[in-house]
Amino acid sequence: MKLNIALLAGDGIGPEVIDQAVKVSDAVAEKFGHEINWKPALTGAAAIDAVGEPYPDETHEICASSDAVLFGAIGHPKFDNDPTAKVRPEQGLLKMRKKLGLFANVRPTFVFPSLLDKSPLKKERIEGTDLVFFRELTSGVYFGEKGRKDDGNTAFDTNMYTKEEITRLAKKGFEAAMQRSKKLCCVDKANVMETSRLWRETVQGMEKDYPEVEVSYEFVDAVAMRLVQWPKDYDVLITENLFGDVLTDEASVISGSMGLMPSASLGTSISLFEPIHGSYPQAAGKNIANPMATVLSAAMMFENFGLAEEGKVIREAVNKALAEGIVTEDLAEGGKAYGTTEVGDWLAKNI
Ligand code: IPM
C-alpha cells in the first residue's frame, strides 16, 4: 500500500517520540512491502514561533491531502503561565479537530501483564481490563458560544449538541461494541443536563438497529467512581467532549503509565493518531521520554487502514520490550533505563 502520512511532531517531547514512531513504521513498511511518504508540517507552539499561528493553513492543506495524520503533542509552559496570551497552541489542536472533522476520539485503556504492579490500583481489580472510550471531539462545550459579560466578572461556555452529532459518534460506539463484547455504556448527566437528555434519547432510539448490543446508561459522576473501582465492568463507552476529556485521563491511570496509551481521532475522510500524553516540556530534548504511546498510535493507524497484521507486529514488539525491560526511565524502576532513541531502535529492529 502507498501511504501519504502528514507528520505533526509539535512541541516538547513530540519530535522525539514521533521520530521513534516513524522508525518503527518504516520498519513495518519494509517488512510488508508498503511505501510511506512522510509529510512533516508545523503545529503548536513551534508553529506559533515560526509563523504566528498554531495550525497554519499550509499545515491544514498537508493534513487534508494525506491519508492520515500522525501527531506528537502540543503545549508549551510559556503559554500555560500567561492567561492573557492571544494565541495558544491548544487553539491549533481544536482548530485542527474541527477543520479535519475529527469527530470521534477513540481512547483505549488496557493493561500490560508485565506492568500490572505499576498501576496505583490493586492488581486484582485491573487485571484483564480492556475498555475503549469514544469521546465526541468536535462539538459540545469546547466549541459552543463562550465569552464574558459586560463587567468582565461573568463568564459563560455553552454546551450544545445536535442529534446528528450524537448519532454519528454513537454509531462508531455501537459498531465497536459489535466487534467486541457487545456491551455499550452511554455516559451522560441526564438527571441535570438537557444535552445529556438528547444524548440518551438519541442512543435509545438507535438500540433497535443493534439488537445484539446490551446498552447501559450511567451518569458521569458514577462512572468516574466505578471506572477505577471495577474497570472490568466496562467495554465500550460513548460520551460527550468534556466528560470524555476528564474520564480518559482518569482511565489512563489504570494502565499504570500515560506513556503507553495511544489514541485515534476518526473523521469522515481523514483520521489522526496520537499518544494521549501531553508535550511534557520538562523532558524535552533529554532523550528520556517514553515513545511507546506514539508507536502504539502508529499501530492504530495501520489497523485503521485495514492492516491488522502490521498493527499486531508493532504491539508484539512493544509487549516484548516491556517484558524484557527495554524501557525508558518512567518504567525502569531501579533497573536500567534506556533512552527514547534506544527504545525506538530496539522496537524497529524487533519488527
Ligand atoms: C486532550 C487534551 C486537549 C483537550 C487539550 C490540550 C485542549 O487535554 O486531547 O485530551 O482538552 O481535548
Ligand code: MN
Ligand atoms: Mn485531555
